[in-house]
Amino acid sequence: MIGRIDIVIILAFIAYAVAAGFLARAKASRNLEEYFLAGRSLKGWKAGISMAATQFAADTPLLVTGLIATAGIFSLWRLWIYTIAFLLMGFLLAASWRRAGVLTDAELTEIRYGGQPAAVLRAFKAVYFGTFFNCIVLAWVLLAATRIAEPFLLWNQWLPESWFQIVHDLVQRIGVPLTVDPEGPRVWILSANNLISLACILMVTTLYSATGGLRSVVETDLVQFAIMMVSTLIFVVIVIHKVGGLEAIPLKLHQLFNEGRTPGGITPSQILAFDPSQAKDVSWTLLAVFALQWIVQLNADGTGYLAQRTMACRSDQDARQAALVFTVSQVFVRSLLWLPLGLGLLILFPLDPNLDASLIVAERETTFVRGMAELLPAGIKGLMLTCMLAALASTVDTHLNWGASYWTNDIYKRFFCRHILKREPRPSSLIWVARCSNLLILAIAFLIMGQLSSIQMAWQASLLLGAGMGIMLVLRWLWWRINAWGEITCILMSSVFAPVLLWAFPEAEALRLLLMAIISTSAGIGASFLLGPENKELLKEFYRRARPPGFWGPIARDLGQDKQSKWLLTRASTAIILASITTFFLLTAVGTWVCSSPAPSWFPWRGTYLFLLTTIGLGLIPLWWRLGMQSNKKTTAKK
Numbered sequence: 057m058i059g060r061i062d063i064v065i066i067l068a069f070i071a072y073a074v075a076a077g078f079l080a081r082a083k084a085s086r087n088l089e090e091y092f093l094a095g096r097s098l099k100g101w102k103a104g105i106s107m108a109a110t111q112f113a114a115d116t117p118l119l120v121t122g123l124i125a126t127a128g129i130f131s132l133w134r135l136w137i138y139t140i141a142f143l144l145m146g147f148l149l150a151a152s153w154r155r156a157g158v159l160t161d162a163e164l165t166e167i168r169y170g171g172q173p174a175a176v177l178r179a180f181k182a183v184y185f186g187t188f189f190n191c192i193v194l195a196w197v198l199l200a201a202t203r204i205a206e207p208f209l210l211w212n213q214w215l216p217e218s219w220f221q222i223v224h225d226l227v228q229r230i231g232v233p234l235t236v237d238p239e240g241p242r243v244w245i246l247s248a249n250n251l252i253s254l255a256c257i258l259m260v261t262t263l264y265s266a267t268g269g270l271r272s273v274v275e276t277d278l279v280q281f282a283i284m285m286v287s288t289l290i291f292v293v294i295v296i297h298k299v300g301g302l303e304a305i306p307l308k309l310h311q312l313f314n315e316g317r318t319p320g321g322i323t324p325s326q327i328l329a330f331d332p333s334q335a336k337d338v339s340w341t342l343l344a345v346f347a348l349q350w351i352v353q354l355n356a357d358g359t360g361y362l363a364q365r366t367m368a369c370r371s372d373q374d375a376r377q378a379a380l381v382f383t384v385s386q387v388f389v390r391s392l393l394w395l396p397l398g399l400g401l402l403i404l405f406p407l408d409p410n411l412d413a414s415l416i417v418a419e420r421e422t423t424f425v426r427g428m429a430e431l432l433p434a435g436i437k438g439l440m441l442t443c444m445l446a447a448l449a450s451t452v453d454t455h456l457n458w459g460a461s462y463w464t465n466d467i468y469k470r471f472f473c474r475h476i477l478k479r480e481p482r483p484s485s486l487i488w489v490a491r492c493s494n495l496l497i498l499a500i501a502f503l504i505m506g507q508l509s510s511i512q513m514a515w516q517a518s519l520l521l522g523a524g525m526g527i528m529l530v531l532r533w534l535w536w537r538i539n540a541w542g543e544i545t546c547i548l549m550s551s552v553f554a555p556v557l558l559w560a561f562p563e564a565e566a567l568r569l570l571l572m573a574i575i576s577t578s579a580g581i582g583a584s585f586l587l588g589p590e591n592k593e594l595l596k597e598f599y600r601r602a603r604p605p606g607f608w609g610p611i612a613r614d615l616g617q618d619k620q621s622k623w624l625l626t627r628a629s630t631a632i633i634l635a636s637i638t639t640f641f642l643l644t645a646v647g648t649w650v651c652s653s654p655a656p657s658w659f660p661w662r663g664t665y666l667f668l669l670t671t672i673g674l675g676l677i678p679l680w681w682r683l684g685m686q687s688n689k690k691t692t693a694k695k
Contacts, residue, residue: 062438104381146379
């Protein structure tokens, strides 16, 4: 239950978000570039914080809490390894994304490739990313949001009975429960409460997102991220105080496990371990996936809303800065808050030893919401609830804006108007299509949300499809020989082998991803060689426009930039490696100290271990900063 001061805090954020939408309305209404890319005027730090706010979905802290309790800190490396992808986007590809001058990553397809295959590929990406993938992600986020709203937003106690009964009857008639306890006696009351909560949140989110475009999305993201950091820090302080201090964490964990409350058979040392030598259920296959997952995924080159924020930056330097700010805030700062919080909640809300094993993860995830409800005082509870609802809004508004860009720029403008109607659409009509697309995407996501239990296989298949495409998406920037047929082949192979791998390895997700990446990438490279490169003049134009680093052979030589292209790749790759080492070393050092984690079994001197990690991590900063930021800046200036 929330108090009046909590409600005031929530309403204040709503008022700000709506105001941001209407303040940006005039500029957003000029054309698609103003609407979807904020006129390419974003400062780097704003774009980076907006990326971090979007990645902080309402279900993310629940996921982290569950992983810490059931698989240990080491399992979070599956999330942290994306640091490499973020830095690759920043140091290697961000400037090229921006210089390409496209509105969506689907449009990039017809800039990089040519002919009918490129058009088909663009249409597929617009439909797949803009509808299928985008709406499933939205549906997952909306369903997860019910876990946040359910204990706090009690509409059945606030609304007149006759009003609430209308929603109650509607939900019951549809027959789709929207609650974490679909078998409970109050299933339809809770479902009605959650439906009203989601409707209110989505009404506000769609209003400012559709009205102000990306500008309003970014402005609300900045406030949401600030609220998230402040409220989470206060939450951490309260939880650690209840535990008895940071130094009490390992002692309390051992006491709990001695009493038999072991979630999933994990030990205290396994929970606290940062390295694989003491982690739970570590195999070479799992380590391989952890090491490669940054590139074996659909957004390996930034494709999606990360590329959208990058393309919206005002300069190449701002685009690189955005990725760096995003990496530091997303991986380093946020993780160091959630680690002690997850451990503290595990101690304060110990697991029921009689709980069925299949329910352990879900039960552990809900302790985050339980901690908010039971531990936070009035005011702080409202701030934290605002943080979580704003996190939902930040994810939803980004996916609405991003998805609408495909529907407007790639489906309506490129194919419906130019291909079918044979005319250029007016800017005003494009803006109306963009705003209406928000509603269409939202409606589709709502329909999917009611069927989530029946699309688990489809979601796993989409992840496999991404694993098959990730490496090829990076290679298209770095290697001139990649053609449209290479990407199409990857998609076809992924579509064919996804159901086969799901059937053959139903419980081995790590092995499935690795096999899919190997099969599809090999087929894609083979197809690119067999069917030959794209037209040389088209490749020259793309190179002049985007100036991608890498192996562009005769294309770069014809333009007198062969050495420069390979030099940029070398410098950026070195910066990525060194910056990744800095991030991982400092995260491990500070996290190990904060969580009282043990040193690796192969390095027993904990103090020396932390000193070496910190010294190396900090010492590398000037090197990768010069390689990744300053040197690229000078190169751009020369051009």
